[in-house]
Amino acid sequence: MTAPVHALPARIDADADSVERDLFKLVLTVIELIRQLMERQALRRVDEGDLSDAQVEALGQALLRLDTAMAELRGRYGLTVRDLDIDLGPLGSLLGGG
Amino acid sequence: MTQTGSYLYAIAAPVGDDVLGGLRGVADEPVRAVRHRDLVAVVGTVDIGPDGPFGEEALAQNLSDAGWLAAVARAHHAVIDGVARAVPAAPLRLATIVADDDGVRDRLERWQDGLRRTLDEIAGHAEWSVKVHAPQPADPDTDPQPAAGAPGAGAAYLLRRKAVATARDDALARASAVAGQVHEELARHATDARRLAVQDQRLTGADTPMSLNGAYLVPVAGADAFVATVEELRERYPDCRFELAGPWPAYSFVTVEEP
Numbered sequence: 001m002t003a004p005v006h007a008l009p010a011r012i013d014a015d016a017d018s019v020e021r022d023l024f025k026l027v028l029t030v031i032e033l034i035r036q037l038m039e040r041q042a043l044r045r046v047d048e049g050d051l052s053d054a055q056v057e058a059l060g061q062a063l064l065r066l067d068t069a070m071a072e073l074r075g076r077y078g079l080t081v082r083d084l085d086i087d088l089g090p091l092g093s094l095l096g097g098g
Numbered sequence: 099m100t101q102t103g104s105y106l107y108a109i110a111a112p113v114g115d116d117v118l119g120g121l122r123g124v125a126d127e128p129v130r131a132v133r134h135r136d137l138v139a140v141v142g143t144v145d146i147g148p149d150g151p152f153g154e155e156a157l158a159q160n161l162s163d164a165g166w167l168a169a170v171a172r173a174h175h176a177v178i179d180g181v182a183r184a185v186p187a188a189p190l191r192l193a194t195i196v197a198d199d200d201g202v203r204d205r206l207e208r209w210q211d212g213l214r215r216t217l218d219e220i221a222g223h224a225e226w227s228v229k230v231h232a233p234q235p236a237d238p239d240t241d242p243q244p245a246a247g248a249p250g251a252g253a254a255y256l257l258r259r260k261a262v263a264t265a266r267d268d269a270l271a272r273a274s275a276v277a278g279q280v281h282e283e284l285a286r287h288a289t290d291a292r293r294l295a296v297q298d299q300r301l302t303g304a305d306t307p308m309s310l311n312g313a314y315l316v317p318v319a320g321a322d323a324f325v326a327t328v329e330e331l332r333e334r335y336p337d338c339r340f341e342l343a344g345p346w347p348a349y350s351f352v353t354v355e356e357p
Binding site for chain 1: 245247249250251252253254255256259260263298
């Protein structure tokens with residue numbers, strides 16, 4: 001009975017700064033997703049116990065560096081991990097608060 | 099020329115003009131009763147012309163304007179609430195508009211049998227909402243951590259991440275168990291009970307996810323006992339956050355969908 005509600009605003013703000021920030025944010029979202037997947041995989045490998053202590057240490061160091069680098073990049077635009085999340089509707093959220 | 103339509107608020111058992119007289123609708127219009135057999139539709143007349151706020155195009159735009167929507171939803175609820183306090187009433191969805199009162203009677207005729215039965219069922223009942231939010235995950239130690247490169251920092255980092263993940267999983271598992279127990283207990287005090295989809299965390303603005311969004315159809319006479327039960331549960335599960343709201347019209351049990 002009613003027409004579909006238009007989800008897009010009547011005008012799209014194409015201001016250069018906000019475009020750059022949004023693009024940066026999207027890139028960070030993708031990196032954060034991959035980082036979380038890697039971390040989960042690493043924890044699983046450690047749980048399985050088939051890694052040597054040196055391997056565990058190296059894996060941890062790599063993930064720690066990645067985490068530190070991500071925090072610094074987020075800080076540039078004042079973003080939090082939660083800001084990077086994307087709502088996938090019925091599927092929940094992309095990053096799932098990890 | 100102004101074009102008008104009939105905005106439907108609720109279908110109810112016959113209701114006196116003294117109840118409707120004090121109510122104002124979504125366009126601040128007076129509301130009236132359209133009778134058909136032993137049901138009454140509570141309606142208001144709104145402007146559905148191309149320049150009016152309820153014209154097809156304007157409405158589509160207005161519905162995506164959060165401020166407008168909130169004001170209309172409040173007015174819509176106020177009318178339904180006013181009617182439901184007096185007689186059993188089945189609310190309609192926001193912005194259900196038909197061409198004229200003949201259209202209203204057509205719908206009453208079509209809904210007659212099902213609605214009559216439902217209104218009898220909800221007579222003397224009100225809806226209460228109970229929401230439960232998951233506990234905060236236990237905080238793993240927050241001591242300063244060695245920076246990358248320091249010996250042992252890698253293994254320590256993995257251990258820490260593991261503790262965080264475990265604490266989060268534990269909190270969620272506990273929240274889901276509590277939600278099940280709370281719902282079961284409350285359902286015993288209600289005539290009917292439903293678990294609605296939990297709301298997204300960004301909508302609720304809460305720190306932790308919602309684990310129960312329950313709707314309970316409670317007899318008016320049992321309302322005090324129901325509220326007391328909720329308080330009891332709140333004390334039994336002090337780490338979870340409870341939200342109790344009501345009494346409402348029975349939105350979750352009888353809302354009429356436009357077929």
